Amino acid sequence: MDKEKLVDELSKLTVLELSELKTALEDKWGVKAAAAAQVVAAAPAAAGAAEAEEATDFEVTLAEFPADKKIAIIKVVREITGLGLKEAKELVEGAPKVLKDSAPKSEADEIVKKSRSYWC
Numbered sequence: 001m002d003k004e005k006l007v008d009e010l011s012k013l014t015v016l017e018l019s020e021l022k023t024a025l026e027d028k029w030g031v032k033a034a035a036a037a038q039v040v041a042a043a044p045a046a047a048g049a050a051e052a053e054e055a056t057d058f059e060v061t062l063a064e065f066p067a068d069k070k071i072a073i074i075k076v077v078r079e080i081t082g083l084g085l086k087e088a089k090e091l092v093e094g095a096p097k098v099l100k101d102s103a104p105k106s107e108a109d110e111i112v113k114k115s116r117s118y119w120c
Contacts, residue, residue, distance in 0.1 A: 019067070058108040060100040062092065062115075076115050 013021065025031075060080075065073045070092060078088040080099055091097050103111065 056104060057102040058100075058105055059098055060103055060108050060111050061096055061098050063096045065092065065095060073115075080111055080114075 010018070010021075062073070062077065074085070074088050074092050077083065077092055077099060078085065081088065081091070083091065091099075099111065100108070
């Protein structure tokens with residue numbers, strides 16, 4: 001089976017089926033799959049290279065996270081955004097999602113640092 005066919009077939013699976021597949025592969029191969037959580041602070045997309053160096057407001061996005069750290073991530077998202085439990089859970093489950101539309105560089109850096117300390 002070629003890679004494209006495999007990707008097409010895997011795309012048809014539900015999240016639960018993909019989770020079960022991940023566990024089965026980990027057991028068979030004797031490995032543990034764990035993606036690092038990724039919170040990104042980036043300059044506004046419309047900014048050019050010269051403007052990006054001088055940018056003062058940054059968009060903070062939760063790009064992805066390891067499934068086994070979901071509760072810790074929800075806690076951090078609640079702390080950062082002030083959202084309730086249900087709203088923070090929905091935001092995390094819908095990643096990639098913007099956590100803050102506009103944050104000063106120091107705040108964006110602090111969010112990234114804080115988030116990594118919880119799940120890395």
